[in-house]
Amino acid sequence: MESVVFIFSLIDCCALIFLSVYFIITLSDLECDYINARSCCSKLNKWVVSEVIGHAVVTVLMLLSLHWFIFLLNLPVATWNIYRYIMVPSGNMGVFDPTEIHNRGQLKSHMKEAMIKLGFHLLCFFMYLYSMILALIND
Amino acid sequence: MAQPARPAATYSGQNGAGQQPYSNGPVQNQLMHSSDGQGYSPSASGLYSHQTPGKVPPHQSSGQYNYSGSQNASPLNNYQGPGQTLNRPPVAPFSGSPVQQTGPVPQGLLPVLQNSAAVSSSGSFPPGASPPVLSSWQYSQAPAGQPSGAHGMGTGSAQPPASLSGNTNPPGSYQYAASPGGPPLQNSYMNAGSVPPPVTQPLTPLHPPSRPPLGPPPLGGPPLTRPSALTAGPPNTQPLLNSAANQEGDATSAASDGSVVQNSYDAIEGGGLMATPHPSPGPPNLKMNRSVGYSYPTLPPGYQNTSPPGAPGIQASALQYPDGSKHFHQPAFGTNHLAASMGSLSLQQEGLRPVNLIQERNILPPTLLKAPVPNLHEEIQKLNCNPELFRCTLTNIPQTQALLNKAKLPLGLLLHPFKDLSQLPVVTSSTIVRCRSCRTYINPFVSFLDQRRWKCNLCYRVNDVPEEFMYNPVTRVYGEPHKRPEVQNATIEFMAPSEYMLRPPQPPVYLFVFDVSHNAIETGYLNTVCQTLLDNLDLLPGNTRTKIGFITFDSTIHFYSLQEGLSQPQMLVVSDIEDVFIPMPENLLVNLNENKELIQDLLRSLPQMFTKSLETQSALGPALQAAFKLMSPTGGRISVFQTQLPSVGMGALKPREEPTQKSTAKDIHLTPSTDFYKKMALDCSGQQVAVDLFLLSGQYSDLASLGCVSRYSAGSVYYYPSYHHKHNPVQVEKLQKELKRYLTRKIGFEAVMRIRCTKGLSIHTFHGNFFVRSTDLLSLPNVNPDAGYAVQMSVEESLTDMQVVSFQSALLYTSSKGERRIRVHTMCLPVVTTLSDVYVGADVQAITGLLANMAVDRSVSATLSDARDALVNAVIDSLSAYRSSVLSLQQPGLMAPYSLRLFPLYVLALLKQKAFQTGTSARLDDRIFTMCQVKNQPLVYLMLMTHPSLYRVDNLTDEGALNINDRTIPQPPILQLSVEKLSRDGAYLMDAGSVMFMWIGKNCGQNFISQVLGVPNYGSIPQNMTQLPELETAESVRTIAFISWLREQRPFFPILYIIKDESPLKASFLQNMIEDRTESALSYYEFLLHIQQQVNK
DSSP, X not given: OHHHHHHHHHHHHHHHHHHHHHHHHHHHHHHTTSSOHHHHHHHHHHHHHHHHHHHHHHHHHHHXXXXXXXXXXXXXXXXXXXXXXXXXXXXXSSSSOTTTTTSTTHHHHHXXXXXXXXXXXHXXXXXXXXXXXXXXXXX | OHHHHHHHHHHHHHHSOTTOHHHHHHHHHHHHHHHHHHHHHHHHHHHHHHTOOOOOOHHHHHHHHHHSOHHHHHHHHHHHHHHHHHHHHHHHHHTTOSGGGGTHHHHHHHHHHHHHHHHHHTTTXXXXXXXXXXXXXXXXXXXXXXXXXXXXXXXTTTSHHHHHHHHHOHHHHHHHHHHHHSHHHHHHHHHHHOSSSTTHHHHHHHSGGGSTTTSHHHHHHHHHHOHHXXXXXXXXXXXXXXXXXXXXXXXXXXXXXXXXXXXXXXXXXXXXXXXXXXXXXXXXXHHHOOOSSOOOOOOOHHHHHHSOSOOHHHHHHHHHHHHHHHHHHHHHHOOOSHHHHHHHHHHXXXXXXXXXXXXXXXXXXXXXOOOOOOOOOHHHHHHSOOTTTEEESBSSEESSHXXXXXXXXXXXXEEOTTOOOSOOOEEEOSSOOBOTTTOOBOOTTOEEEETTEEEOTTTOOEEEOOGGGGEETTTTEESOGGGSHHHHOSEEEEEOOGGGOSSSXXXXXXXXXXXXSHHHHHHTHHHHHHHHHHHHGGGSSOOTTOEEEEEEESSSEEEEEOOTTOSSOEEEEEOOOSSOOOSSSSSSEEETTTTHHHHHHHHHHHHHHTTTOOOOOOOHHHHHHHHHHHHTTTOEEEEEEEOSOOOSSTTOOOOOOOTTOOTTSSOOOOSOSOSHHHHHHHHHHHTTEEEEEEEEESSOOOXXXXXXXXXXXXXXXXXXXXXXXXXXXXXXXXXHHHHHHHHHSOOEEEEEEEEEEOTTEEEEEEESSSEEEETTEEEEEEEOTTOOEEEEEEEOSOOTTOXXXXXXXXXXXXXXXXXXXXXXXXXXXXXXXXXXXXXXTBOHHHHHHHHHHHHHHHHHHSOHHHHHHHHHHHHHHHHHHHHHHTOSSOOSSOEEEGGGTTHHHHHHHHHTSTTTOOSSOOOHHHHHHHHHHHHHSOHHHHHHHHSOEEEEOTTOOSTXXXXXXTEEXXXXXXXXSSXXXXXXXXXXXEEOSSEEEEEEOTTOOHHHIIIIIOOSSGGGSOTTBOOOOOOSSHHHHHHHHHHHHHHHTXXXXXXXXXXXXXXXXXHHHHHTOTTSOOSSSOOHHHHHHHHHHHHTO
């Protein structure tokens, strides 16, 4: 059972890592002017919800399987994701808004955020991997 | 961290392929910067702010160590570092009088001697000499900084050791800075020295001895041995020195590294004391250069005398020192001519003179405030861009971000790029000369290295001059590229060849979308609009290709077929508003000239067609979609007339305003409630369609949401609250006038604008109506001459080796005649290194304008009260920074630099403006409309709107009058906006930009009433008078001349309201009395006291 939980988390985490990388690549494309703000934002906004869900699922899973440490580790990030999604002003076109992304250093902060998440997911990845192996051995 | 990051950033900036390399640069920098910022800034802040101009980058020092005997160097440094710090403290207290300076000097000599010893020991070879340089730089800083601190004298400060000293006694160095700035001190210097460029003088006799070691090493040394370091070298060592020379001088040599130093040195030496033989692109080139900073002056005889006759090296250095100091002044003083420097000295003093705001009641100048003149050499300034077109909040650009942060003033540009100009040079040429790497257009501030090469003033790349450019069409002379109109005019328009077109230039296309619901018909606006349109049909900008079309909508959408051959227009109704389609492929947009009669027919019949309509719904969203579909193949302008909240179909909105809601409430709805209109705007923007919104509404119409459609498609918003053809004739007249201007004004289609700035500066936020398509590219489907823009900037990389920076805005558009044109404005500003200089150059109007823009953003993204707090804090922060960092004597009262003396007043005016006021139950739409105006108005009108001008007009005289074309225009002084200034027996004119009020006092002289207003007595002045009769009397002629002169200065026609005590408009008049207390806002004096309290805390 334990191992199944971690195998699932591992897969989910991989997906999140890929997503983070995708975010970073797309944002840096925008930075370098390879794509315009409109298409960049519509690309990214599509995946924001999946990211929120993907991460929330792992977090809940950890809570259910009573892995307190990992749960607490994930909680702030999951909360931030949800908060960010909810707090989008009604007039904006999503978390990434093409009319504002070039203003007030938003691009920079989005980029930073994506980087931090990438790092976080990588950390989680190895944690899940370790736990999974441990669980498999114990089984 | 910082080091590796920077090269990378610059590299990409320069080499980033083709299109927008420049844009890439800054962004990357931003990224880097965030991480390395901490490491970098502490030292930087220490140094730059106090001692400044010295621009030896850290790496240089290390470089020197490597090359020279490092053992030698380090002990010296170690030794001297402390020595210096010791020396300096005593200096500080003495800074006041020149006489006392001698104190430090003897002490200084000791290290100096050692230095020179070091020099000689190492054979006075450049490499060997360089380590002592470090120390002596440092050393000299103290003395140098002292007399001339205000001008950012301290030479080599940027070196690491310098930072140490800088940090050790910041207060001291601050005091230096402050004291010379103060008028009295400077005067005393002058007396002592009795030499025209007063500040520099005292230095020379005292310090040359300490300098010698300094001079030669940086000069001779690095160049010879380490070409690579050189490029950086010369500018570094003589920071401001060369800048003039640098600009060009080092440009000259960019090609061959070795010569770089050479040239600039030559320049510095003013005819080559140093004259070392060098590969000579240099000297000849120099002559070619038009001087940007300005050419190096010959030394005053006094200097030569002071140089101790010693080793040649020493002599040279001694000479060089005064030069250096002299040069340092340049940014501050602006001109090098003796006479001019006297003049600019007083100017400087004026700029720096602290003003006690609490005491000076009459602070408002009697004439309109002019933009400050950048402190540049007059020849450069002569070429500079007109401040009405291009303005910077700080006309002295701070060298580092740290310095900028310290000043607590926003750095940004305010542009009015498409302003109607009476004189505009237009260049037609098959090749437009641009920098190959950053794509900057050639402009007056580039430097020509020789006839064949020019150096970009933004990215410093050296470019070739194309063959064609060698011929000057104006003078018809070959071989004078620097006299071409492109290089003689900061504002110029190019006819763009086909490379600048993605598609053939579009024809002018105008689509009018009218709301014809019951509510709209009630207001009767259609009559006015159709009539105005009929009158101006021939004046619409365009050519034979002009197309025009009409759509009307209520709960359905009506199209009008204007097919040739029809006897009357044919209406097509589309009732499917969920999925809008275009009923016929053509004839909905038709050629204006070929179908004029049909169009006139339609315009005549349109107002009557819907008089019986009972439909109350409004399907604005679908109508916009239809209009977009109709326009998307060509692009063009959609003018939407809307009178109520859209209620059906896509984009339907719900009323959000609660009538009882006080605007102090936390969550007033300033943000759009749906993203429909924003998406619509972006779609439009992508197809080169702009949407202009005319909102004529009695009730709440959610302008916050609707406005988005114009905001992001580069349209404009007009708002006529409570418009009614009978009940509100004033609004009718306003609509007529504004619509006339709107229809006939110049228009540019499918435009993009790019704002470039010198490497090191980066633009991070944009204000105005447009869509920011990529980092620095603004997409403007339409551009009109009444739109202003603003951008905020930051200093990404220290502007160490630059004396001036440039900004260029390039607007590429298709004119209504179908030509592709590029309008380019270039502005050049000096870089300064001290806080006091930053304050001297502050442009209070531009700062206010930019703050207003930022406050709008803030109130939308956070809350209104946040925005208000931020405005007040801007004043408090800047004044306390000034107080603590620049002022030497802590005087009681609220001290402000002269340049910022109106800052609190303007900010108070902003706080009382409709956009930001609290307490009153201002209608939400009113407030949002004002915010739109803040964002979209050019600075001049924004300032008039914020702080109107008040004149007394019942006693106009010809005294001091202007004479223009045989007309005498009286110039009454501007009065403070306080009821205290109004007297019952006078008449006052308030000019608020788009409106004017003339308030007639109850006991106004009978003379004025009958001679100017043309009525027998006060009681018989009509309630809604908006025009002055043209009477034969002298008073009438004067008044009318004055008012029409005011009107002529702006493109639109401000309506004059003549108001009496009981007029309903009196409230709007009195609301502009911003110095007075209102129920919810402080008076000016109270506001000052509040600020004082905060500043002195």
